Amino acid sequence: MRYDDEFLSIPHVIRLAAERFGDATALIDGDRRWTFRELKDQMVDAVRATVALGIKPGDRVGLCAPNSAEWIFAALGIHGAGGVLVPLNTRFKAQEISYILRKSEAAAVFASPFLGNDYVGELRKADPGLPALQRTVSVLGPQGTADRSWNDFLGAGEGLSTSAAHESIDRLTPDDVSDVMFTSGTTGHPKGVLLTHGQSLRAYGWMAEEYTFRTSDTFLVIPPFFHCFGYKAGWLASLMHGVTVIPMAVFDAGRALDLIARERVSILLGPPTIFHDLVNHPDRAEHDLSSLRVSMTGGTTIPESLIRAMKTELSFDIVMSAYGLTESTALVTTTRVGDSEETVAHTTGSAIPDVQVRIVADDGLDVPIGLDGEILVRGYNVTRGYWDDPDATASTIDAEGWLHTGDIGRLDDDGNLAVVDRKKEMYIVGGFNAYPAETERLLLGCESVQQVAVIGVPDERLGEVGCAFVVADPEHPTTEAEVIAWARENMANFKVPRHVRFVDQLPRNASQKVLKDELRAGFTAVG
Known part of the structure; x- marks a missing residue:
């Protein structure tokens, strides 16, 4: 099934979900709850307000806030207005955020104070001439140094009709750029990865189906929304399939155990450290974790003992592993339901449909099965390139469309990929x-x-x-x-x-x- 054919755009996901799942719970944030119909209404209000803010199709808009319902509302508003979302790492300092906003030529910034950081205030001090500071919206909490509180932002959109918001959403296509996702910058300045609505819908619609997401599920989303793990494998994949989303702003194992037991959480994806902390929490045995059903972990090595503990101590039926990078819509390979613990621990599974993986030597020639080489990827999931950086694009994606990942890996006889390391971290x-x-x-x-x-x-x-x-x-x-x-x-x-x-x-x-x-x-x- 081609999910980009069905949904067309990320805002379109929410409209169809409202029709299909209606009064089922879509989103839980603390003591606040929204049905799928109410989520659609929140999106439409945010689209009206974003258009009233002056955001035009193609404008980049920064978003720096913790995992929350408002992060989702703001993102949907930006998308629905035709804007391009620029998620910002909440751990970044003002100079790092300023670089990304200037590089992406952002027209506005949505932000929220978090972990003691007043992002807008710090940006005004560090880079007072930053164009994005001409339109600032506080997503959560008090207005602070932002131009508008969230309520003022929504109020300004009341003059725009609901039909105008839907017309704006209707103009979106799967080929439109939805995000500029900036890489971590481990090899220099962060680079902005261009991703489209269709790429994300196709990859994560398939992933959620493969992972058996269903309407009775509840997903506690711990990975940050500024990363594809929390954003696309998290709330977007969930809402496409009628899954209830619970955002978690800061991971705390004790609080996570409380939420799992109280809300009957069934899906939990994240890095191994999250599961390790849950398994080893002193109060784990006091919580009913029998609702847990589906998990996926990756990003580092996974001991088989942890996989066994996730099944025996945390009650998971399904434990998966996967591999991806931002330049590949963060999804290249994944294990499948029924794979052995050894396969999950020692490989990241096989390529997702319609995506190819090669392992090549330094001379660019394929290496034999079982030998190490650089991982190359080609398919619909590969980025269109880096924002305003044709040289970096040309050095990363060759003329035949192969993405040179810089990761070292090997394939086995079954097509499963083992990621050995980053090429640059080899010694x-x-x-x-x-x-x-x-x-x-x-x-x-x-x-x-x-x-x-x-x-x-x-x-x-x-x-x-x-x-x-x-x-x-x-x-x-x-x-x-x-x-x-x-x-x-x-x-x-x-x-x-x-x-x-x-x-x-x-x-x-x-x-x-x-x-x-x-x-x-x-x-x-x-x-």
């Missing part, structure tokens, strides 16, 4: 290529290692060697020498970390990716 130990993600996966087999991140560090004799930052299992205390001795027993010598540093927790960003630059900056040799 060379005495002439041997070492991939941190592979070493991390192996180290997770040590009962003393609860979490781990590996980086390459300088070494006088070998050039580079591995350093493992380990969160130890408190029930199995260990030492640096013991971890290294275990590694020597279980992996090739060049993969064995020469240094082990014990930490209470690994530094992570809002998407729960480990901040390896912080680990590198904090590394000091001992002895």
